């Protein structure tokens with residue numbers, strides 16, 4: 001492992017973590033949002049947002065456009081002041097009613113979506129930019145060490161325009177991480193990369209932030225990216241935290257229909273609760289906590305439905321399962337998506353199966369619904385317990 005990661009700082013900032021401009025080892029820091037509000041005019045970009053990110057944890061922020069993800073990074077970095085609430089790094093208030101600490105004193109690194117490299121500076125100068133407090137030669141040595149870590153040392157004295165998108169991403173990452181920030185903030189760091197490159201860059205980035213032990217918050221629009229990168233995922237909507245947990249928790253036990261929709265393709269069917277359960281064409285499903293007679297939404301994951309041609313028993317036993325007829329079949333590469341008219345359902349069901357032998361349009365089929373892949377929500381989409 002590169003020794004630039006482990007050199008001790010000769011001075012720490014007031015947060016107890018190295019100053020951004022100093023070359024020090026990263027000390028894992030706890031990052032706390034305590035009821036943070038950020039208002040622009042009438043709009044609450046952040047609406048009483050609270051969260052504690054553990055030292056060294058990698059959290060992915062997921063949510064629709066405009067839900068406040070970038071604003072959260074900006075108030076953490078000190079580019080914006082929160083309107084209310086507090087932000088703490090290692091128990092020290094960096095933003096709040098009592099204090100506003102300057103960005104350079106927070107030990108926070110920020111990486112933007114567009115990489116924001118300076119075109120008029122060489123690559124090594126770009127990387128050394130955050131090390132201004134070091135003597136020039138020391139800053140260059142540090143910058144070269146991390147350039148070597150990301151495999152781009154040979155481009156040190158060239159200018160950014162000659163680099164590919166992936167190389168620019170590596171340089172932006174190197175620049176953000178070379179001062180060894182205790183907290184690393186990344187705003188959609190992979191969105192500018194093509195799909196082939198994205199996977200490799202995600203893995204490289206994760207490896208680098210694990211090495212530095214920086215507590216990290218990564219903004220993304222993509223649930224799969226969040227599941228892949230985050231120790232924990234935070235789902236936001238309209239400036240609020242909707243749900244946080246491990247990827248499995250959010251997938252298996254989404255607190256809201258909105259969260260369920262993020263993590264899998266689902267069929268949503270209106271239903272009515274009858275004595276704590278919902279009677280469906282495929283059997284009875286428990287609906288705990290919902291009032292008798294209340295309307296509810298029955299959600300069936302598209303991948304939670306087994307599909308076989310009707311004459312075949314497909315291993316399910318003879319002639320079992322719901323009868324249906326394929327109305328449409330779309331080949332999607334690694335899956336086939338069927339639209340199936342199903343006995344007992346007023347609306348067709350969408351079904352995704354692993355791509356294999358495709359069942360043709362108009363074919364009769366039998367469907368088997370896995371009860372584990374069924375979720376029930378109240379009609380407002382928000383679970384109360």
Ligand code: ATP
Pocket residue numbers: 040043044045063064065066067068069070071072
């Ligand atoms: P995206 O995923 O599209 O980047 P986001 O979740 O990062 O969106 P923010 O950029 O944080 O959302 O914006 C949150 C809300 O605050 C939006 O409604 C946006 O229009 C508003 N907003 C953000 N910055 C400003 C500003 N400087 N002035 C006025 N409104 C702003």
